[in-house]
Amino acid sequence: MSNAETKPSTDKAHFSPLPESFMFGVATADHQCEAYDSRYEDIRDVWERRRALTIRGQATDFWHRYAEDIALAKSLGCKMFRFSIAWSRVEPKPGEFNEEAFEHYRQVIETIRSHGMEPMATLHHFTHPIHVEERGGLISPDFPSIFATYAKEVAQRLGPLVRYWISFNEPSQLIYGYVKPWWERAYFMPPGLDRGATIADQMTAVRKLMRNLFIAHTNARTILKQFNPDAQVGANPMLLGLPLWLQKLVDRNVTNLRRPEDFVAQGKRFSERALLEKGQVDVVIATLTVTQERQQQVAFSEAYYQAGQFLLVKSASPIQQLEDVDGKPVAVVKSTTAESTVYQLFPAANVQVVENHADALRALDYEQISAILADDTILLGIAQQFPGQYRLIGKNGGGLTEENYAAAVVKGDRELLNVVDRVVRNFKESGAWAASYARYFPGQPVPEPPRLGRRSTLADITHQGEAQPPVPNKPLPKPLLRGIQDRGYLIVAVKDNVPGFGYRDPETGEFSGLEIDLARALAKQIFGDPSKVKFKIVATQERLPVLRSVVRIFDPLMKIFSALSTSLTSNWWHLGMAGKLPTFLCPQECVGQQDFVGFDYYWGISNLRLNRIQQLMDAAFGRFGNAPVWSGVLYDMLKLHAQLFPDKEILIVENGCVDVADKVVKREDYIRQHIQQVQRARQDGVNVVGYVSWCITSNREWGLKFGPDSDFGLYHVGLDNDPELKRQPTTAAAEYREIIKKGGV
Known part of the structure; x- marks a missing residue:
């Protein structure tokens, strides 16, 4: 795609400057920017560690260097500075509140105000204390009251100092801690459900989550206004970036719902692959390393071995x-x-x-x-x-x-993947893994089985440190694994030339090795008999092809159908606020309970590039390197929300870009294109009053490896190689300063 193709046709149009009252701003988030403190771990800390993601460490050390970053925002000419309160710091134990932490956030707010900027505070920015998860987390019936208690303590101490509040950051993304699309290996964010959670389990959890978020937000808004009648309270769902006509079609999926059962049934389109491939084998266990590229082609179990x-x-x-x-x-x-x-x-x-x-x-x-x-x-x-x-x-x-070996199955066969995960976990935790390693590598010290790459769940987080009993190997109900049990045996692709892992004796023809033992354990789980497995010998280049079939050519179309045919990708938060959702998702008393319309917008596609929906979904799941850029949808979304809420101000709570998106769009060009759409909307009568750029500095982007494809900072910080964490201005910072000075492009 050329650079010209990523620019809407407004490039040469002239739009009036934004008014003097317009609030340009920047943002931070507690987990992404504050330094880690073991006394105040949150569920993200546990999640990232257990799933072998990038841990935050010092991050940008915003906890100690907030004054420096706030001064940088002022030097750009900003009028708004968004930050978030670390719930785990201010309430380290249930009902026990940390006055020292509250005083710190008071100082942050006072520093923002002293620079003439409006503070915007976020109560829940994708993370919460472990003790909240131990009490059932966001889907517990008690969560709205737990959140209300937290909100009241914040409001008592900080409420009068802050006018703009965000209750939940990107509630539209929080659902992916409870449901996963068929093409993704694991839950995108914590807490994740128990292994083996059915589609009905996942969708029921999402329904509980949505309802709880609406109720908790409404309660928090009421509390904040008690302590500051001028408080402006909202939330910032992330918009997917579909063309307007297509987004309206997707929204019908949720507005037309009548019963909770319909919501659950609809989720099957998202979580179940409608057409399963019929490859030559059921599972590949053949020294296959998990890589991002391979994850696009097959589904991996948790790791059973870490090589190098x-x-x-x-x-x-x-x-x-x-x-x-x-x-x-x-x-x-x-x-x-x-x-x-x-x-x-x-x-x-x-x-x-x-x-x-x-x-x-x-x-x-x-x-x-x-x-x-x-x-x-x-x-x-x-x-x-x-x-x-x-x-x-x-x-x-x-x-x-570090090479994490895992078993591979065809994408979309969630039932088989769950069984493989169960067997891998039992193989490692029962002692069978250690016995197998000792048998095939005599004289070598037996290492610990790998914990890296495990598919963490709520149970992992709330029972951390406790020894979990191995899952018993008992035969599974016949309907679970479709044709495998009808066939009467399992087909597993293995190597025959890797002694210790997958090896076939040239004289006896006998297979042996750790991977062979794992395959037999899988057969025992499915059939109750470890001998009911047939091995297919594969060369290195054949490991993925033998699992897949010609059906894979339909994957892009199937992903598009899955993404567009469910409520999950709808604009459900604002539809709820507008009174357009069924009451089992948004209770009537929650309708209209926002003082401004906030949303986040990052990526989008034009009417002419609908084939890029898959890339749009990938970007929503944190893969930004090839994220599609189309600023024209931002204008359409501003117009749409002005129609939904004609009496409300609109705030773009997040908009930003990695170093280079869509292969050719630099961050400074991205900012210029999107602010131009804000000017266009304002000139056409949309009451958009603010634009907040994500992010003032580089940050720890939710467990991603730090690099150009995960760095949104106007000021670059060498998170992995600069012990001083020096803030270095980018070209985009200079561009943003100039735009603010002129009031637009």
């Missing part, structure tokens, strides 16, 4: 350390993760891609190459077969990378 890439060299090789490889020929096998990482690890190496590890070993023996880069599982097997002939080279006593 090493170099294999001949014992007499002059290569002693990694630097010795520069300029020398290194072999990698086609379609392995080593092929994709070798240039990162050895930029100066002479890389040779071969078909299989046997070819690589032959080339090493004939000195056509100097080293092989591969997982230690592969290389240890080679070294065991030929004692004394080879040695491994790693880094600081470990591997050069």
Whole structure:
């Protein structure tokens, strides 16, 4: 897509400057910017640690450096500064409130006000104390009263100092802690439901969540106005960015609902794949590393082994350390993760891609190459077969990378994936994993089974630290696994040339290895008999193709249908506020309970690029590198909400961009395009009164690896490599300053 194609036709139009009263602003969030404190852990801290996501650590250390960032906002000319209150800091235990933390937030507010800016405070920014989750979390019948107690304590101390309040940040995204689309491996955010939760379980939880959020918001608004009658209270659902006509069609999915049962049934379109593939195998257990690219093609279980890439060299090789490889020929096998990482690890190496590890070993023996880069599982097997002939080279006593092995099943077969997860977890926790490792690697110390990559659930969070009993291996009801039980055996793709993991004895034909044991454990779970499994030997390049079939060509269309045919992607928050939802989702007493219309808008597609809906959904799930940019939908959304709420002010609570989106749109260009749409809407009579840019600095973007594709900062902070966390202005900061000075583009 060219840059021109990402710009609406208003580029050369002239729009009047925004009024002097217009509130340009910037934002932060507690978990993303405040430094971690072990005394005040929140559910996000547990979630990110258990799921091997990027933990926040020091983040930007906003807790200590808030004055610096607020001053930067003032230097841009901002009139509004949004921040959030860390609920876990102000209420570390149920009913126990931390006056020191409240005093800190009072100082934050006073600093914002001293710079002539309007503070906007958020009560719940995607996270809450662990003790709230232990009491049932956001779907508990008690949650509205729990939230009201918290809101009252905040209002008593800080209410008179703040006019603008957000109750729940992006309530439209909170549902993804309770439901997952069929093409996603895991819940997008905490808490996640128990493993094996049915579609009915998920949709029932979402229904409870929606209703609780409306009630909790209404209660908090009432409380805040008791302490400050001028309080302006709202929320900021994230808009998906569909063309207006299409968004209206999607919204009918929720406005036409009549019964809770219809809501549950509708969710099957989102959580169940309508057409399952019929590949050659049921499961792949073949030293397959979980990668983001592969996750787009198959569904992975939680990890059963953590490998690492090493170099294999001949014992007499002059290569002693990694630097010795520069300029020398290194072999990698086609379609392995080593092929994709070798240039990162050895930029100066002479890389040779071969078909299989046997070819690589032959080339090493004939000195056509100097080293092989591969997982230690592969290389240890080679070294065991030929004692004394080879040695491994790693880094600081470990591997050069971390490779999480997991079983793979076809996307959309949630029932089979749940069973595989259950077996993997039991295999690791029952002692079978350790026994298998000891059997196939005699003399080696037995490591701990990997906890990385596990699919955390509410139970994991609320019972952290407690030993969980292994899941008993009992046969499953026949309807659960469709044709597998009718067939009478399981088909598993395995390797036959990796001693210790998947190996077939050339003389007896017997299979052995840790992965073989896991496959037999899966057969025992399904049939009650570990022998009811047939192994299909696969080469490295065949591991994904044997699982998939020609049906995969329909995936893009199926994703579009799934996304557009349910209530989950509707604009349900504002439809509720407008009185257009059934009362089982939004009680009548909650209708109209907002003082302004707030929303977040990031990505969008034009009428001519409906094929990009899949990329739009990917961006909604945190994959921003190829997020589609189309600012014209922002104008349409402003007009739509002005029609829904003609008497309300509209605030764009979040809008922002990574370094470069849609391959060509720079952050400064993105800001310019979107503010131009705000000017256009204002000129056409829409009462939009503020625009808040996300984010004043780089931040920890919800467990994502930090880099250009997750950095929204107007001021760049080297979160991973700058111990001083210096705030460095970007070109976008200068552009935003100029726009604010001129009142627009």
